[in-house]
Amino acid sequence: MINDDDNLYYTYLDECKKNFLTDSMKKEGFNSTYEEYSITSITFNREYYQTTFETAWAAFRNKYRMNGNKAMHFVDYKKLIDPGQRVPENEGYSQFIVNNLFSEEKLKSFFNELRDLLRDSEFFIVHTDYYWEKHHYLTKRNHFEKFQLSKKSRNVAPRLLNAVPYVAMRKHLDSLMLGMLKNKKDDVTLYLDEELPNKVYTKLRFDADGKQFDARTDLKKAYNHTITIGSDNVNQKTSSEILDEIRFIRKEEVGHNFTPSHCGLEIVDMLCSMIAGETRLKEYKKTGSIKANSQITSGDFINLKFPDGDIIEFESIIESKMRYHTINYLKY
DSSP states (O other), X not given: OOOOGGGEEEEEEEEEOSOHHHHHHHHTTOOOOEEEEEEEEEEEEHHHIIIIIHHHXXXXXXXXXXXXXXXXXXXXXXXXXXXXXXXXXXXXXXXXXXXXXXXXXXXXXXXXXXXXXXHHSOOEEEXXXXXXXXXXXXXXXXXXXXXXXOOOBSSOOTTTSOOHHHHHHHHHHHHHHHHHTEEESSSSOEEEOTTGGGTOEEEEEEEXXXXXXXXXXXXXXXXXXXXXXXXXXXXXXXXHHHEEEEEEEOGGGOSTTSSSOOTHHHHHHHHHHHHHHHHHHHHHHHHTSSOTTOSOOTTTTTSEEOTTSOEEOOHHHHHHHEEEEEEEEOOO
């Protein structure tokens, strides 16, 4: 076991299934038949994360009077961009009241400061996306000779195939390790560095509190297989040296009053939805699933647009921190 904590990293992960892009496609009459699943991770050096980032994040949360014992849900704050959603029942509404009125300018300041905090922070991103279509399959017949065709299912032939979260996690860990195995020879270019397996390792923290989080077993199996046999690109010895452990964190454990605060989960919760929406939009436009003249345009999911036309841009920041970014179609 490596004891030098300067070599230790924290990787925070979250999953995304269908998101706002799906709703936008339906509104335009695109009846998408695709099922979707993605994993996004952000990786920090432990020392930087604990001494710098957590402090800056806590200060940001305190400035906007966030509950220190409760996780921030980005989607709840994003809703407030829509004037129709600015009601007291929505999370965060009261934090933007100035002189008894909702202040759009204060909301803009919130997102601008959030953007600047992410821009100035040191971490890298990995995103892995898969999409596929529901399919029939012939079920196990249990002494019946007649073929029995299943209903169209998101989980195709589960007795035969690995579940998509397993497939996605295996791919994601491969990309994550490749990202961690790169070093800068100069200020720009990253190269694979054979010295790094002895110098870096990471602890994985997965957001396990989604409304439909049901992938824990498949994700753990993918992790265990990776450290046991390696990944597509990274051999077993290197995999077992880099991947130190995985834990699944509930939202009740997240907040700046806790130690650890697990604030990385709040960031990856935000980025996962943004990146997944934009990644899938570009893919579907490329394949023709969304027509080129669609009103759904690039940037709609990764940047924030206010009713007065002001745009708070996140895309360039995300691109600058993206180490690996893949999307694949699963053809069953």
